Each structure stands twice: as C-alpha cells, then as structure tokens.
Amino acid sequence: MTLNFLRKDQSPCSEMLLIPDLGVSEQLELDKVTPVTLTDLAPGEYPFHCQMQMYRGTLTVV
Numbered sequence: 001m002t003l004n005f006l007r008k009d010q011s012p013c014s015e016m017l018l019i020p021d022l023g024v025s026e027q028l029e030l031d032k033v034t035p036v037t038l039t040d041l042a043p044g045e046y047p048f049h050c051q052m053q054m055y056r057g058t059l060t061v062v
C-alpha cells in the first residue's frame with residue numbers, strides 16, 4: 001500500500017513524518033506529494049507524528 005502525503009503547511013512541524021512502529025521517517029517537501037510505501041501491514045493502529053510530537057495522528061489498518 002502506498003500513502004501519498006501532500007504537505008501544504010510550511011510550519012517546520014510538518015517537515016517530518018514519523019511512524020515509529022513501522023520504521024518510517026520521511027522528510028516532506030512543501031507543496032509536493034511524498035509517497036510512502038508500506039508493506040505487510042497487520043491490522044492495527046499506528047500512531048504518527050512530527051519530530052517533536054506536536055502534530056500527531058493515527059493510521060488505522062483494518
């Protein structure tokens with residue numbers, strides 16, 4: 001599965017995408033799409049956040 005992240009926010013917080021449980025650490029360029037390919041994803045919840053954990057969310061795999 002590939003998720004496409006479009007960064008529209010110029011805040012430094014939106015520069016890095018970290019999904020620790022999946023070993024993802026991606027730098028996101030402003031106004032560009034960054035594809036992140038994830039393989040062998042087990043169902044579950046995977047928190048993601050910026051470097052300092054101010055922007056955060058959860059990826060839910062069903």
Ligand SMILES: [Cu+2]
Nearest residue numbers: 013050052054
């Ligand atoms: Cu941050």
